[in-house]
Amino acid sequence: MSATGDIVTAGNALTEPGAAGFLQRYEGLRARFPGQRLPWLAARREAAAEAFRAQGFPTRRVEAWKYTDLAPLTQAGFGEALTSVDGALPLPRAAAPRRVVFVDGRFRADLSDPEAPVRNLADHLGAAEGLLGSLARTEDLPLVALNTAMFEDGALIDLAAGEDGGVVELLHVTLADRPVAVHPRHLVRLGAGAKLVLIERNWGHGEGRYLNSPVLEFEVAAEAHVTHARLQQEGKGGIHLSTVFARVAEGGTYDSFLLHAGAKLARSEAHVTLAGPKAAAHLNGAQLLGDGQHGDCTTFLEHSAPDCPSRQTVKTVLAGKSRGVFQGKILVDQIAQRTDGYQMNQALLLSDQAEIDSKPQLEIYADDVKCSHGATVGELDENQVFYMRSRGIPEATARSLLIEAFLQEAVEGVTDETARAALAEAVAGWWEKVA
Template identity: 80%
Template sequence: MNAPVENSLSEAGLSAAGAAGFLHRYEGLRARLPGIGLPWLAALRDRAAEAFRAQGFPTRRVEAWKYTDLAPLTQTGFGEPLTPVESALPLPRHAAPKRVVFVDGRFSAELSDADVPVRSLARHLPELEGRLGALARTDDLPLVALNTALFEDGALIELGPDEDGGVVELLSVTRADRPVTAHPRHLVRLAEGARLVLIERSWGHGESRYLHSPVFEVEVAAGAHITHARIQQEASAGLHLSTVFARVAEGGTYDSFLLHVGAKLSRSEAHVALVGPKAAAHLNGAQLLGDGQHGDCTTFLDHAAPDCPSRQTVKTVLAGRSRGVFQGKIHVHQVAQRTDGYQMNQALLLSDQAEIDSKPQLEIYADDVKCSHGATVGELDENQLFYLRARGIPAAVARSMLIEAFLQEAIEGVTEESARAALSEAVAGWWERNAA
């Protein structure tokens, strides 16, 4: 149901006020941002700032944001993370043999492992003209425009033909001891036949409200394969608004799994284009939302070439007064004959105060396709709970077992062992923590 006009107008006012604050910050920081001496980058930032000025923060009057309200963002006075990167941070343990760390959006060589195929984007900006920003849209995506204007650093991953980058964990830490923002920009380019397993973990430390708003640009060349496991474990008051752009060439694969566990408000948006024959995309995920949390998984899958398969299963578990959103759109161009697309959203409600908004969509212009979508909403099976309780299993443990079993189908679709283990670890014990 659309918001009343008067509420929409007040949202528009909040959006404009919040946007003005960020634009003021951009003007103040403009001369200090990395790459200011590069004319092409300065022009890119200025165009993005103007695009953000024209759009403001999206409100619920925008169809794609109908179910997610950014008022907590526009009502907070954010500052910039002025203090230097510190090594004395209680970082979570490694989820991969190699790890690279960003703190408040900036690369930390001291906290990162050596011999990792990841470089600091800020240190290599002169090499990136024509590549940085090639996939990311700013004219109709204001959060991407804001990131483009304000980013300070990010990960640069470039693999050569047939190169195997192994398993790499990209850990983004935001120190939530004050209201700050981090806008890292990550650029991943896989040449023909290259392979990479990227475990991206977003993690917050502290109690204050903060904003972590990363943007990824992922280029997958012919025959290349990337597994991108995304684990959002922000602090309880954090705001996480991320966007991924992926372009997949002939025979390439973008295999992604998104897990929302933390943050007060989170939205992960993915724009994936299959541009070569037999390119493939998997956009699976899960959201585990406790009392007071809002999680939004939004995807746009563009089939622009023939013989391309895509799979998407997103499962959402909601406890207390939480709200989950799933929006998934598959667009099949006329040239994309023999497309095979599947999309499913399943929700498990653990409370009568929880809410799920599900909006799967198909837009098909080709004749020879096999596409389907669906959504289901349910509760825990009382018979299964009784069966476990009758065998002496405590109620909280029994519920946790059933919740993890509900999620297991989606997680088992991650074929890379390290990524699957990291996801399973983040899910384990979630109900016991939220039932306390």
């Protein structure tokens, strides 16, 4: 791979900065994308490319993006991972007994557990008809449109009614030794009464510049339950832009926890619809941001059926010159009587150079609801730090313990023990590493 000015070459792929470069790449690779012989998929890709061409990357003039600037993405040139990476890789310790691994957007069978209830999407696109794109909007979400046009592979999980998929780790590794852009697409469908714990982990190997932009779609049928633990542990130069869609039927549950603990620029966006009576959603999370990092947690939760509870607690810890963003909107349709919605955002500033932007929102059209939201911003209690130091605890350790205690409430909301342990391990000792 070579670079000249702002133009990056990777094999025979040439990508200029900004939206035009990604469109150029799409045109050059269109015939090579998996599934192009499937008419429904080829048409969907083409429509998505047109949608992205019409919109381009969002700017801060777009209300949903007013706090997050994509200039680092639009000013950089990204190539593609044309060459398959074979052989052993330095992977993080497994977070679950069954692991499925993707490297630079492509499935690695040699690193994956064949017993996991996961198929790679590139080889099973025929089974994805009717599921791929059923939730993911492209007409007003340009990053989703780009992913739909450009994805090469991903995970396909399709559980039958009553099936227990157990605990699965979905690990995506990006090799940050060259400026590449990858767009994984993951599809999850749970039949009635099915269960799954999915630990989605995005991990960057190296400190170079790259883009990882995954899209996930969850169809949760009646009385089904999915726990979705999301660990974003990208490399220091990484850009992580993910979008999750979930639709939950009657009595089903989508239980999610997001942890931002890496990347130079990260935004995780979730669009969740409670579509049947007594469906439930938990959209909890934490952001650990060190000097020079930007983390954005944005959620859109729609109550479109009666008697549905939702809970959301997002906590952000900021050190150095970092910036955190929380945008959470709860929309209660007129039909969604007896909605019970709660939303809270709390930030802990460890530096006078850190910044937090918090924007909780409620939009309610029903008259029999119980909804609340709030936001708090504070600092570590220096009296507590002094007390711990007086008991012989080093200052860095004392601050680390207080930070972990601040985050504990959010992490404890994860009911699955394996997922909770993986999150707690990622949180542990964070301050001592960045201090």
